[in-house]
Structure formats: structure tokens, C-alpha cells
Amino acid sequence: MESHDLTQVEQSRYEKGEAMRRQVLGDEHVNRSLGNATAFSKPLQELVTEYCWGYLWNRDTISLRERSFINLGMITALGKMEELALHVKGAINNGLTPEEIREALLQTTIYCGVPAALEATRTAQRVLTEMGIDTHE
Template identity: 65%
Template sequence: MSDERFERGLDKRRKVLGNEHVERSMKNADDFSHPLQELVTEYCWGNVWQRDGLSDRDRSVINLAMLTALNRPHELRLHVRGAINNGMRVEEIREVLMQTAIYCGIPAAIDAFRQAREVLVEMGEI
């Protein structure tokens, strides 16, 4: 593992998902799950999220659509928070989820709207 890439990843992960979430994830990692936390931090956040070509906001747009398509509500909730942290407006999040209704299916979009709404209420955005 590259210590520099891991530290860059940890910084980016905190910026997007929030320090509280990242600290909780790292603290709750045990011998079984700690290698996954290291992998996610180094390669996802320390490599791909560091690349030129897309802004963090653009990456958030993509993630919201992909997580809806994959039916990953827990991760969707995290990335709704990240989308707001990356400068997306509530209206833009809504439009991404509307787009998913057509291409991913109405049931997927309904669930994504439900999850997103709960997070946005928690954050005081709506």
C-alpha cells in the first residue's frame, strides 16, 4: 500500500463523505474488514477520485446514477451527502434520480428518491 496515496484518499474521502463517517468506518473496521477499508481508501479515493478529467461534482452525479441502478441504498445515502458536499443542488440530485427512472426503472428510482429525501431532510436541505 502506498502511504501517500492512502493519505490523499483519506483526505478526499473525508472531504466528500464527511469526517464523522470516515472516522466511524475506520474505527469500526476489524481484522476481517480493515483490508477492505484500506483498499477503498487507497484505490477508490486515493487513485480514481484524484484523477483529472472529472470534477468531484461530476463524479457525484455519476455515482448517484450508478448506485441507483445497482440498488445500493446504503451507498446511495452516503453519496447523496457527498453530492451536497461537492456542490450539487437538491434540484440537480432530483433530476439525476428522475433520469434513472427511465433508464434504471421506476422501482429503483422510487427507492432512490426515498433514500435521498431522508438524507436531505437530515442535512436540513429540504
């Protein structure tokens, strides 16, 4: 990001956002997202980094754990399984257990519907397995 594109406040928010994004989602994902940005998609990446991660995720009224719980439900409701996979990893990074993730997804069954919850549970199971977390007990 070129510093002349942003005000000092925006630059600070962007830097905080990138740090938070890396903390929750991991360097690999952030490097890929920012590295793959084109002239067309770069403004969206900047917006997400500055406002989603720099402003919202840096607020201290609720914890990162609580934000992860909220995101699991909302993303399931939206049916965005690629984003859900990413946020399952983030939820683990933010201290949620596989059991808590399961409970969040069970909650979505009632409020979002069985098909959404089934797909979300399959996605979460795949991610947890890929992360080496045993969920078979």
C-alpha cells in the first residue's frame, strides 16, 4: 500500500488491520490475499483490511473469541463455505474449541436451516482435520 494514497489515520488503521488479519487468519492467507490483489481487486482488499480488520476487529468491547462465534453463525447463514473454512481456522486461533465450534454450528441449524448447518459442519470437519485436530472422540 502506498503511503501517499492514505491519510495518516487511514494508514494506522490499515497497519492495525493487517496485523489483526494476520493474527486471526494467519500469514499464509493474508500474504496470498494481498499478493493476489490486482488493480481491480486491490481497493476491496484495502477496504477489508482497513475497516473490517483495522476498525471492527480491533474494537475491544467484545473479545476475538466472541467475534469468531458471531462470524461462524453469520457466514453459515450466508452459505459462504470458503469463508467459513477460513474463519474456522480463525476461531481456533482465537481460542474456540472444536466443541464450541460444533455448538455454534448446531445453533445455526435451528436459525439458518439444516442444509446450511450440514454444509457448514462438513466444512468445519474438513478444516479441523486438515489442522490435525482430532474430532472423532
